[in-house]
Amino acid sequence: MIDPSFNTRRLIPALPLLFAMLCAPWLIRAQEAGAERPLAAQVKDWQTLLDRYEKTIAKGDLDDDRLVEIRTELSSLRLQTRAAADLTQPQAQAIQEELATLGPPPAEGAPAEAPGVTSKRKAIGERLTQVEGSLKEAELVIARADGLAEQLQNLRRTRFTQRVLTRGPSPVAPAVWRKAFQEVSEALSAQRQSFDAWRTQDATAAKLSPLRWQLPLEVLAAILIAWPLRLWFVRRFGYVAVGAEPSYGQRLRTALVTGVIRTLIPSAAVLAIYPGFSLGDLLSDSVQDMIRPVAAMLIVFFFVVAFCRAALAPGEPLWRLVPLGDGSARVISRIVIAMTAVFAIDAVVDTWGEQFAWSVELMALHNFVTGLSIALLLSIILRKRIWESEVGAAHWQGLRYALTLLVCAIPLAALLGYVVLSRLLAIQLVLSIGLYVLVSVLGKIGDEFVSHTLGKDTVVGRHLRDNLEISPNGIDTLGFWLTGLVRLSIGLAGILALLILWGAGGSDLSAWLYEVVFGIKIGKITLSLADLLFGILLFGGMLAATRFVQRALEHRILPRTRLDLGLQHSIRTAVGYLGFTLALITLISAAGFDLSQLAIIAGALSVGIGLGLQNVVNNFVSGLILLAERPVKAGDWIVVGEIQGYVKRISVRATEVLTFDSASVFIPNSELIAHPVMNRTYADKVGRIVIPVAFTYGTDARRVCEVLMQVAKSHPKVLPHPGPFVFLKEFGASSINFEVVTFVDDVDIMKSVNSELCIEIDAACRREKLLMPYPQRDVHLDFDQEQLARLLARLGAVPNSTGSASLPSDTA
Numbered sequence: 001m002i003d004p005s006f007n008t009r010r011l012i013p014a015l016p017l018l019f020a021m022l023c024a025p026w027l028i029r030a031q032e033a034g035a036e037r038p039l040a041a042q043v044k045d046w047q048t049l050l051d052r053y054e055k056t057i058a059k060g061d062l063d064d065d066r067l068v069e070i071r072t073e074l075s076s077l078r079l080q081t082r083a084a085a086d087l088t089q090p091q092a093q094a095i096q097e098e099l100a101t102l103g104p105p106p107a108e109g110a111p112a113e114a115p116g117v118t119s120k121r122k123a124i125g126e127r128l129t130q131v132e133g134s135l136k137e138a139e140l141v142i143a144r145a146d147g148l149a150e151q152l153q154n155l156r157r158t159r160f161t162q163r164v165l166t167r168g169p170s171p172v173a174p175a176v177w178r179k180a181f182q183e184v185s186e187a188l189s190a191q192r193q194s195f196d197a198w199r200t201q202d203a204t205a206a207k208l209s210p211l212r213w214q215l216p217l218e219v220l221a222a223i224l225i226a227w228p229l230r231l232w233f234v235r236r237f238g239y240v241a242v243g244a245e246p247s248y249g250q251r252l253r254t255a256l257v258t259g260v261i262r263t264l265i266p267s268a269a270v271l272a273i274y275p276g277f278s279l280g281d282l283l284s285d286s287v288q289d290m291i292r293p294v295a296a297m298l299i300v301f302f303f304v305v306a307f308c309r310a311a312l313a314p315g316e317p318l319w320r321l322v323p324l325g326d327g328s329a330r331v332i333s334r335i336v337i338a339m340t341a342v343f344a345i346d347a348v349v350d351t352w353g354e355q356f357a358w359s360v361e362l363m364a365l366h367n368f369v370t371g372l373s374i375a376l377l378l379s380i381i382l383r384k385r386i387w388e389s390e391v392g393a394a395h396w397q398g399l400r401y402a403l404t405l406l407v408c409a410i411p412l413a414a415l416l417g418y419v420v421l422s423r424l425l426a427i428q429l430v431l432s433i434g435l436y437v438l439v440s441v442l443g444k445i446g447d448e449f450v451s452h453t454l455g456k457d458t459v460v461g462r463h464l465r466d467n468l469e470i471s472p473n474g475i476d477t478l479g480f481w482l483t484g485l486v487r488l489s490i491g492l493a494g495i496l497a498l499l500i501l502w503g504a505g506g507s508d509l510s511a512w513l514y515e516v517v518f519g520i521k522i523g524k525i526t527l528s529l530a531d532l533l534f535g536i537l538l539f540g541g542m543l544a545a546t547r548f549v550q551r552a553l554e555h556r557i558l559p560r561t562r563l564d565l566g567l568q569h570s571i572r573t574a575v576g577y578l579g580f581t582l583a584l585i586t587l588i589s590a591a592g593f594d595l596s597q598l599a600i601i602a603g604a605l606s607v608g609i610g611l612g613l614q615n616v617v618n619n620f621v622s623g624l625i626l627l628a629e630r631p632v633k634a635g636d637w638i639v640v641g642e643i644q645g646y647v648k649r650i651s652v653r654a655t656e657v658l659t660f661d662s663a664s665v666f667i668p669n670s671e672l673i674a675h676p677v678m679n680r681t682y683a684d685k686v687g688r689i690v691i692p693v694a695f696t697y698g699t700d701a702r703r704v705c706e707v708l709m710q711v712a713k714s715h716p717k718v719l720p721h722p723g724p725f726v727f728l729k730e731f732g733a734s735s736i737n738f739e740v741v742t743f744v745d746d747v748d749i750m751k752s753v754n755s756e757l758c759i760e761i762d763a764a765c766r767r768e769k770l771l772m773p774y775p776q777r778d779v780h781l782d783f784d785q786e787q788l789a790r791l792l793a794r795l796g797a798v799p800n801s802t803g804s805a806s807l808p809s810d811t812a
Contacts, residue, residue: 040130042081043138047144049077050144050145053070053073057070057151070148071152074148077141078146081142084138085139085142088131092131092132095131099121105121164424168360168364169360171368172368172415175361176361176364229265246318248321248444248448251321252444254319255319256310259303260306262305262306262310263303267298267299270295293348293352297344297345297348300340300344301341304336305337309333312329312332313329314329331381339374339377342373342374342377350366353366367419367420367423370427371411371414371419371422371425371426374429375407375408378403378407379407382407409422409425428502432501432502435497435501436494439490442490446486446490447483447487449486450482454475468547468548535587539584539586542579542586543579546583547576550576565633565635570627570630570650574627577652615670616653618670619652619668619670620669622669623650623652626655626672626673631672633650638679639678640667640675641675644678645659646658653668654669685747686744686745686746687743688743689740689741689743690740691742692738693737693738693739693761694732694736695773696773697735697773699771701736707764707768708726708738711740711760712726712757715742715756715757715760717749717756718744722743723743724740724742724743725740726738726741727739734776735772735773740761
């Protein structure tokens with residue numbers, strides 16, 4: 001419901017009311033948790049209270065304040081009933097489990113059970129019936145409370161519609177102006193007489209006489225001290241000279257500091273002067289009633305003006321938070337300041353009208369002037385030039401037209417006599433726009449806070465990078481989700497504040513929040529946002545603890561053992577799997593899900609899941625087998641088909657292999673289990689080098705073996721045990737083929753040792769004049785008679801009778 005008597009004073013209690021609504025469910029649950037009265041006794045009291053409410057509503061002579069009071073009490077009653085029912089529900093489940101422990105009663109014709117068991121079954125059944133009956137009565141109380149609340153809501157809606165759409169006197173009518181001026185004159189005359197009577201009293205004269213010269217001097221001294229101090233603070237902590245364009249974070253922080261400085265000093269002056277006069281009894285009661293709202297609105301005015309100028313920065317384009325030109329920034333800044341002044345004056349006059357019971361005509365004229373002023377200021381902001389040059393007419397043209405229609409409707413409704421509707425449109429439209437701006441600024445502040453918190457130079461950022469070993473990409477992902485969570489929270493708070501601004505009852509929102517936070521029942525399943533958030537916090541905490549344990553194992557505990565690197569990696573990975581599994585089970589349990597029900601659902605869906613996720617489950621199980629049996633471990637040199645390289649990581653689905661070309665190849669874990677895999681470093685890292693060498697026929701084979709063996713033994717990286725071997729492998733078509741076999745202690749140096757041995761073998765063969773042959777080939781040329789004759793003529797040969805000739809082998 002929209003309250004037609006809404007004014008700017010609701011802005012101040014809006015945030016505390018929102019906080020109270022957010023905290024109300026927790027407070028109610030805490031109070032109900034300590035209650036010892038049974039649910040049946042509470043239900044009787046609630047039924048009696050509902051009967052009294054029904055009789056009160058049936059009379060129909062309730063004012064709006066009483067309607068709101070009853071609506072609030074009904075919402076509180078509903079929350080209490082729901083909390084008590086939620087506390088009693090576990091008792092019913094415990095009784096059902098106790099009854100199930102006894103088993104089903106004997107069937108007809110079966111042997112009778114023991115008398116003690118029968119009596120216990122009967123007593124437990126009676127208790128269960130009583131508790132379930134109380135729960136059903138509690139649900140009935142909630143239904144009755146909802147019905148009465150809906151009835152009150154309809155009644156308020158009807159009254160609101162009548163009030164807003166009731167046509168009153170036109171504010172431009174001469175009679176309205178005459179009566180308004182007459183009433184204002186009478187009020188001012190009465191206040192002047194009251195003030196003169198208070199001032200002429202002896203006690204008052206004695207108090208005011210010393211302040212005749214002291215007060216102006218003190219105010220002047222305060223101004224001379226505060227104004228330069230304010231300028232110094234702004235120049236020292238505000239707009240400082242920078243070499244490059246400041247970042248958005250720097251601009252945001254500067255705007256906040258500047259806004260606080262510009263607000264603090266004048267607000268402190270108001271807070272010092274007004275309480276001083278009030279506590280010193282230097283003001284009459286009527287004057288205090290008039291000055292109190294003025295002091296409050298002055299503080300609000302200083303606050304809005306300070307932060308508006310800090311955000312728009314009319315004279316400092318480098319420090320401006322919004323993409324506006326200098327001209328538009330100045331215009332919008334002035335309009336916002338003027339709008340704030342209009343709202344402050346409206347709040348003060350509205351308060352005075354309630355205090356002095358002004359007439360309908362005077363309040364109508366006041367509302368008309370306020371709405372007309374707001375409409376004029378909004379029309380300046382909605383000018384086409386500002387939107388086209390700064391905002392972008394192509395994207396926001398429709399919004400501009402809609403706002404223009406609403407602005408035009410404000411004075412038009414007032415001129416037709418619908419003053420309440422006119423004022424409602426003006427106030428709510430401006431406050432909604434202000435709330436949007438506030439939510440946007442808070443969203444930017446939240447982004448900057450998350451970015452700063454996760455930075456490299458902060459404690460949290462260093463802890464995440466050093467202790468938990470989160471990669472830069474992981475930090476970016478974490479920042480993205482945290483930023484989204486902060487923006488979502490701010491957006492939801494903005495929506496609730498918007499509902500409050502447009503008249504939504506706090507009790508309605510409290511009931512809705514309680515249902516969302518503490519459980520929405522869908523059949524037999526209760527979804528609770530509070531339990532889910534608590535489970536997510538536990539899940540994140542356990543994952544962080546798991547990462548901490550993994551890091552401690554990797555850097556502090558396992559390096560002090562004699563375990564190889566592959567086994568250390570397996571232990572670290574297994575700890576990660578175990579921690580994630582426990583965290584997931586904790587999340588499911590804390591969120592309120594029954595594991596037995598989940599087991600039933602999982603069993604029903606196991607066939608479909610098995611068909612759809614067969615490969616995923618296969619790879620996961622294969623990964624567990626690899627970690628347990630360790631045929632392949634991190635750091636091993638493996639060969640799988642045409643792929644060979646070092647195992648870098650064994651994850652849930654696949655194993656990462658880093659090839660010799662520095663390329664990462666991800667092999668599914670099932671492939672490593674189902675197909676042959678060559679592991680060159682499974683038992684140890686000793687590697688074998690085989691170098692084939694060929695020599696011409698006629699070479700002394702024994703001499704060759706001696707030379708090759710001498711080269712192999714002389715290399716410092718060749719193992720003496722097992723030592724090198726030289727074999728005469730075979731007699732080839734063009735050469736005698738030998739093999740040199742050596743062993744090294746690390747497969748990582750095989751390539752370099754192989755190259756060095758080849759170089760030494762070549763040098764030794766050159767020294768010993770051992771020849772390495774070229775392949776021998778017989779070449780047959782097929783020419784016709786004319787081509788053969790010309791070729792042989794040049795070579796000095798004569799063709800034979802067959803028309804072909806065989807060239808000498810040395811010539812070929």
